[in-house]
Amino acid sequence: MGQGASSSSVVHDLKREENDVNLGRDYSLSLPDECLACIFCSLSSGDRQQCSVVCKRWFLVEGSSRQRLSLDARLDISAAIPGLFSRFDHVTKLALRCDRRMVSIKDEGLIKIGIHCKSLKKLKLKACRELSDVGIEDFAKLCTGLKKLSCGSCTFGAKGMNAVLKYCVGLEELSVKRLRGLAEGSVEVIGPGCATLKSICLKELFNGQYFGPLIAGSKNLRTLKLFRCSGDWDKLLEVITDHVSGLVEVHLERLQVSDRGLMAVSRCAGLEVLHLVKTPECTNVGLAAIANSCKNLRKLHIDGWKTNRIGDEGLIAVGKKCQNLQELVLIGLNLTATSLSPLASNCQVLERLALCGSETIGDTEISCIAAKCLSLKKLCIKGCPVSDDGIESLVSGCPKLVKVKVKKCRGVTWEGADRLRANRGSLAVNLDTPLPNPVVGPPSGAGGAEASAPPTSKSSIAKAKFSLFAGRNLVACAFLRLSNGSNGDHKRVSASA
Numbered sequence: 001m002g003q004g005a006s007s008s009s010v011v012h013d014l015k016r017e018e019n020d021v022n023l024g025r026d027y028s029l030s031l032p033d034e035c036l037a038c039i040f041c042s043l044s045s046g047d048r049q050q051c052s053v054v055c056k057r058w059f060l061v062e063g064s065s066r067q068r069l070s071l072d073a074r075l076d077i078s079a080a081i082p083g084l085f086s087r088f089d090h091v092t093k094l095a096l097r098c099d100r101r102m103v104s105i106k107d108e109g110l111i112k113i114g115i116h117c118k119s120l121k122k123l124k125l126k127a128c129r130e131l132s133d134v135g136i137e138d139f140a141k142l143c144t145g146l147k148k149l150s151c152g153s154c155t156f157g158a159k160g161m162n163a164v165l166k167y168c169v170g171l172e173e174l175s176v177k178r179l180r181g182l183a184e185g186s187v188e189v190i191g192p193g194c195a196t197l198k199s200i201c202l203k204e205l206f207n208g209q210y211f212g213p214l215i216a217g218s219k220n221l222r223t224l225k226l227f228r229c230s231g232d233w234d235k236l237l238e239v240i241t242d243h244v245s246g247l248v249e250v251h252l253e254r255l256q257v258s259d260r261g262l263m264a265v266s267r268c269a270g271l272e273v274l275h276l277v278k279t280p281e282c283t284n285v286g287l288a289a290i291a292n293s294c295k296n297l298r299k300l301h302i303d304g305w306k307t308n309r310i311g312d313e314g315l316i317a318v319g320k321k322c323q324n325l326q327e328l329v330l331i332g333l334n335l336t337a338t339s340l341s342p343l344a345s346n347c348q349v350l351e352r353l354a355l356c357g358s359e360t361i362g363d364t365e366i367s368c369i370a371a372k373c374l375s376l377k378k379l380c381i382k383g384c385p386v387s388d389d390g391i392e393s394l395v396s397g398c399p400k401l402v403k404v405k406v407k408k409c410r411g412v413t414w415e416g417a418d419r420l421r422a423n424r425g426s427l428a429v430n431l432d433t434p435l436p437n438p439v440v441g442p443p444s445g446a447g448g449a450e451a452s453a454p455p456t457s458k459s460s461i462a463k464a465k466f467s468l469f470a471g472r473n474l475v476a477c478a479f480l481r482l483s484n485g486s487n488g489d490h491k492r493v494s495a496s497a
Helices: 002-023 033-041 045-051 056-065 075-087 107-116 133-142 158-167 208-217 234-243 259-265 284-293 312-321 337-346 363-372 388-395 414-423 458-470 474-496
Strands: 068-072 093-097 122-126 148-152 173-177 199-203 223-227 249-253 273-277 299-303 327-331 352-356 378-382 403-407 428-431
Touching (some): 033 056, 045 056, 068 075, 075 107, 107 133, 133 158, 208 234, 234 259, 259 284, 284 312, 312 337, 363 388, 388 403, 388 414, 414 428
Parallel strands (some): 068 093, 093 122, 122 148, 173 199, 199 223, 223 249, 249 273, 273 299, 299 327, 327 352, 352 378, 378 403, 403 428
């Protein structure tokens, strides 16, 4: 009896749910707005946009729960700003991007954003060339809670930047690229320092050294990135590290800096990440100074630009002193097993290694890595004179290896990569060497030629198709065209029907 009553109630519930579906009942009405907002937050931007047009409630909830917004910052957007931010009233991250061929948003539009977007924490400005120092200052007065500012190809200058530092007292991250308003010979510099700043990134600045007082005065700075900024940075790095000794991450790319600058950076004993990219004046002496002082180094990237000024001597010092190294990327350095051996032996937690553009990395060096890098998980070899013999040494070495990428190494063939895969089935091996072209025999009768190996690359497939059709006689080709035409006509008739 009990089982019969239970089964009948289940059937009744199923019928009721079926009726609800047929009647178009909205089950989301039983969800609180907060739960619906959480669902929207897990969707992509396009899916959120589609959800916002389902009904009025979803439109309102989606707008009030959106925290990130990216706008095409043309001049004509100014009139729509009040309406936009009355719907998206909880935006904390805003990006304003303008095409270089268009007139960008002006000061009035940015001030409107500041009035309607009080909770803004992160702002990105790209190619907003109509913004002036006055507009930036008025905006900073309105959005005092700003924590991150990123600007590129803008035309305001030192006054606007100093206004942001003055009024946005909680600013933590600053990224500046191609700031056009920094006039050469300007009296005003950017600073003094900001106690809350943790990260500064400067890119492609002709007068990047105007930020010197700001960098030196930001005593809690942890990350400093300098990319393609003109001027001699040795002396300025000495001044900076005299006042800021807590740097954890430093990037120096295409910068006029020498061993003197590296010795200044070595004062930051807690340094964990260092990128030296195309700094031709840096030598083994500067790298050894970093290794001797910064023993907590975890990530080291060096692009030596094939100047042969950094090699075995500097890397031996790294291997002996930086035993916590987890990631090592070496580009354009002619090192040998002389330095790789202490690196592999002493850096027992090394997990990621990339060796690119070296004329001296050969089978001996790869065998050394295979024998001694016991914790290595990812290995990249590019543009080095390595052969199948070196790759085969990985069969029994590097027990934790999960991925190998080999590019532009002419001595490595698919046969060598296949042997590695066969012996280590779980290992992912990426090789850019194309498979041999399929061998096509002479045509026999009406049949096509048979390929000895299946084509895998696009070029191989194209060549195989060409060879196949070339081997057919005229009647076969005509029959193929006729059948294709008939199929096409049939499809067109079906579609019209």
